[in-house]
Amino acid sequence: MTRIAIELWQHRLEAAYRDDPFHAVRKNLSSVLPAEWDLRPATWSEDVFGKQPELSICDLAMHIGGPKYMYENCIFGDARLNWGDIALPASREMEAVLAWMDEGHRRLAAGLAGLTDDEALSQERPAPWRTPMTRTRLLGIVINHDVYHSGEINRQRSLIRGAQGWESGR
Numbered sequence: 001m002t003r004i005a006i007e008l009w010q011h012r013l014e015a016a017y018r019d020d021p022f023h024a025v026r027k028n029l030s031s032v033l034p035a036e037w038d039l040r041p042a043t044w045s046e047d048v049f050g051k052q053p054e055l056s057i058c059d060l061a062m063h064i065g066g067p068k069y070m071y072e073n074c075i076f077g078d079a080r081l082n083w084g085d086i087a088l089p090a091s092r093e094m095e096a097v098l099a100w101m102d103e104g105h106r107r108l109a110a111g112l113a114g115l116t117d118d119e120a121l122s123q124e125r126p127a128p129w130r131t132p133m134t135r136t137r138l139l140g141i142v143i144n145h146d147v148y149h150s151g152e153i154n155r156q157r158s159l160i161r162g163a164q165g166w167e168s169g170r
Helices: 005-020 025-031 057-075 094-113 118-122 137-160
Strands: 125-127 132-134
Touching: 005 025, 005 094, 005 132, 005 137, 025 057, 025 094, 025 125, 025 137, 057 094, 057 125, 118 137, 125 137, 132 137
Parallel strands: none
Antiparallel strands: 125 132
C-alpha cells in the first residue's frame, strides 16, 4: 500500500486553503478587517456585474465554505447531501463563518487522510451534480475553487480599501 499520491493531494489541499503565502483562502481572509467583512465595494462596474452590487467578502466566504461540506460528502461520504441540507454557520459574523469554513475544510482533509491507499484516489464518486468522477478530479475542483475565490477576496479587499491596483498598502 502506497500513500505517495494521497500525501501530494493533502499538500495541494492545504496549500490552497491555508499554506500558500499568496494564494491561499485563509491567508487572504486573515488580512480582512472586521469592518470590511460584510461591506460591498463602493465602486463596482454595472457593465461587468449588472445592476446588483458585488458580493461582500462574507458572501464569498460562505460560497467557499458550503462546497467543502458538499464535496466531503460526495468524495468520502454517502453522497446524499443536497445543497439545501448544508448546515450554515450560526451567524454571518466573521468568527462564526471562518470557524464554519475551517470545520468544512477539516472534514474534507480528514476524509483524504483516511484513505489507506493511492488506489482509492482513482475510485469514481458522484459529483454534486451526480456525474461520476474520480476522487482526484473532484479534489482538483475543490482546490481550484479555493484558489479562484481567494483571488476574488483579494480583489474585494483591494476595492474596499480604495486601491487602484492589487496593492492596497496594508
